[in-house]
Amino acid sequence: MPKVQGAVTVDEARCKGCDLCVVACPADVLMLQPKEVNDRGYHFAFAARPEACIGCAACATVCPDACIEVYRVVLK
Amino acid sequence: MDFKDIIRPENKVYARPRLLTENITHYCPGCSHGVVHRIVAELLDEMGLEDRTIGIAPVGCAVFAYNYIDVDWIEAAHGRAPALATAASRLNPDCLVFTYQGDGDLAAIGTAETIHACNRGENIVIIFINNAIYGMTGGQMAPTTLLGMKTATTPYGRRVDLNGYPLAISPILASLDGTCYVTRQAVHTPGAVRKAKVAIRKAFTNALEKRGTSVVEIVSTCNSGWKLSPADSNKWMEKHMFEKYPLGDLKNV
Ligand SMILES: Cc1ncc(C[n+]2csc(CCOP(=O)(O)OP(=O)(O)O)c2C)c(N)n1
Ligand code: SF4
Ligand code: SF4
Ligand code: SF4
Numbered sequence: 001m002p003k004v005q006g007a008v009t010v011d012e013a014r015c016k017g018c019d020l021c022v023v024a025c026p027a028d029v030l031m032l033q034p035k036e037v038n039d040r041g042y043h044f045a046f047a048a049r050p051e052a053c054i055g056c057a058a059c060a061t062v063c064p065d066a067c068i069e070v071y072r073v074v075l076k
Numbered sequence: 077m078d079f080k081d082i083i084r085p086e087n088k089v090y091a092r093p094r095l096l097t098e099n100i101t102h103y104c105p106g107c108s109h110g111v112v113h114r115i116v117a118e119l120l121d122e123m124g125l126e127d128r129t130i131g132i133a134p135v136g137c138a139v140f141a142y143n144y145i146d147v148d149w150i151e152a153a154h155g156r157a158p159a160l161a162t163a164a165s166r167l168n169p170d171c172l173v174f175t176y177q178g179d180g181d182l183a184a185i186g187t188a189e190t191i192h193a194c195n196r197g198e199n200i201v202i203i204f205i206n207n208a209i210y211g212m213t214g215g216q217m218a219p220t221t222l223l224g225m226k227t228a229t230t231p232y233g234r235r236v237d238l239n240g241y242p243l244a245i246s247p248i249l250a251s252l253d254g255t256c257y258v259t260r261q262a263v264h265t266p267g268a269v270r271k272a273k274v275a276i277r278k279a280f281t282n283a284l285e286k287r288g289t290s291v292v293e294i295v296s297t298c299n300s301g302w303k304l305s306p307a308d309s310n311k312w313m314e315k316h317m318f319e320k321y322p323l324g325d326l327k328n329v
Binding site (some may be wrong): 039060064065068070 | 077079080082083086087088089091092093096103106107108109111248264265267270306310
C-alpha cells in the first residue's frame with residue numbers, strides 16, 4: 001500500500017506560539033519551543049517528531065498567522 | 077525518506093496565500109481574525125478577484141485589515157461599512173464588494189446600516205466576526221455577549237435585568253427579503269475552516285451574480301478578552317457560544 005509522508009515548515013519569525021497547530025495535528029508532530037523564543041518573544045512551533053507527519057495540512061488550516069507550509073509525497 | 081528531502085517545491089500542498097501581505101498582523105496569538113483573513117485571501121486568489129475586489133474595513137480589531145490582504149480597501153467609520161459597501165458596489169458593479177465587521181461594529185453602532193443594506197438587498201457580502209465582546213477597546217460587553225459572561229463592563233457576568241438579552245442578529249437579517257444567503261460558521265477546527273471557506277466562496281459568488289446580500293457570521297473567539305488560552309477559548313466557544321449561535325445555514329435561496 002502506498003504510504004504518505006509529509007513535512008512542514010514553520011515561519012519562526014511570524015509564529016506567535018498560539019498552540020492551535022499543536023492541538024490540531026492528528027499525528028502529534030508539532031510542539032512549541034520549550035525555551036527558545038523568536039525576536040518578538042514567542043515560543044514558536046516546530047516539528048518535534050517530523051517523521052510522523054502525514055502532510056494533512058490540519059496545522060496550516062487552523063494557523064491564524066499563515067506560518068505553516070505543508071509538503072507531501074506518496075511513497076511507493 | 078528524510079523529511080528534509082520532502083521539502084521541495086514540487087511536493088508543496090499548502091502554501092502561504094499569495095494575497096496575504098508580508099506584514100505581521102497585530103492580532104493577539106490565536107485570534108480568529110487571522111484565520112478568516114487567511115481564507116478570504118485564499119478565495120480571492122482562487123476566484124481570480126485580486127484586481128476587482130473592494131474590501132470595507134471596520135472599526136474594531138480588524139481596523140487594519142487593509143494592511144494584510146492585498147486588494148483595494150476603504151476604511152469605514154464605526155459601523156458604517158455596509159453603507160460604504162453600498163456606494164462602492166453601486167459605483168463599481170463589476171467589483172466584488174465585501175465588508176468585514178465585528179459584532180460591536182455590525183450589531184451595536186452599525187445596526188441601522190446593517191439592517192438597511194440587507195433589506196435593500198445590496199449585492200455585497202458581509203463577513204461578520206462574532207466574538208461576543210468588544211476586543212479592540214479592552215473587552216467590554218457587546219450586544220452579543222452571552223448571559224453570565226464576564227467582560228470588563230460586566231465583571232460579575234451579563235445579567236438580563238441590568239444588561240438585557242444577547243442579540244442574535246443573523247436570524248433578523250435572514251428574515252429580510254434582501255438577503256439571499258445567511259449562514260453561521262466557525263474556524264476552530266480544520267473541518268470548520270474548510271466549511272467556512274465554502275460558505276464565503278458561495279457568498280462571493282452570490283454577490284458577483286447580483287443575487288442580493290449574503291451574510292457569513294463566523295462565531296469566533298477573542299482569547300484576550302475572554303481571558304483564556306486560544307485552545308481553551310475554542311473549547312469554551314463550542315460549549316457556550318454554539319448554544320446561542322448554532323452553526324449552519326439560516327437562509328439559502
Ligand atoms: C464612533 C465610535 N464609537 C466608539 C468607538 C470605540 N470603539 C472602537 S472598536 C469598538 C468595538 C469593537 O468591537 P467589535 O466590533 O466587536 O470588534 P472586535 O474588536 O471584537 O473585533 C468601539 C466601541 C469608535 N472607534 N468610534
Ligand atoms: S501536516 Fe498534518 S501531520 Fe503534519 S504537522 Fe501538520 S497537522 Fe501534523
Ligand atoms: S498555529 Fe501558527 S502562530 Fe500558532 S503556534 Fe502554530 S505556527 Fe505558530
Ligand atoms: S483583542 Fe480579541 S479580537 Fe482583538 S486581536 Fe486580540 S484576541 Fe483578537
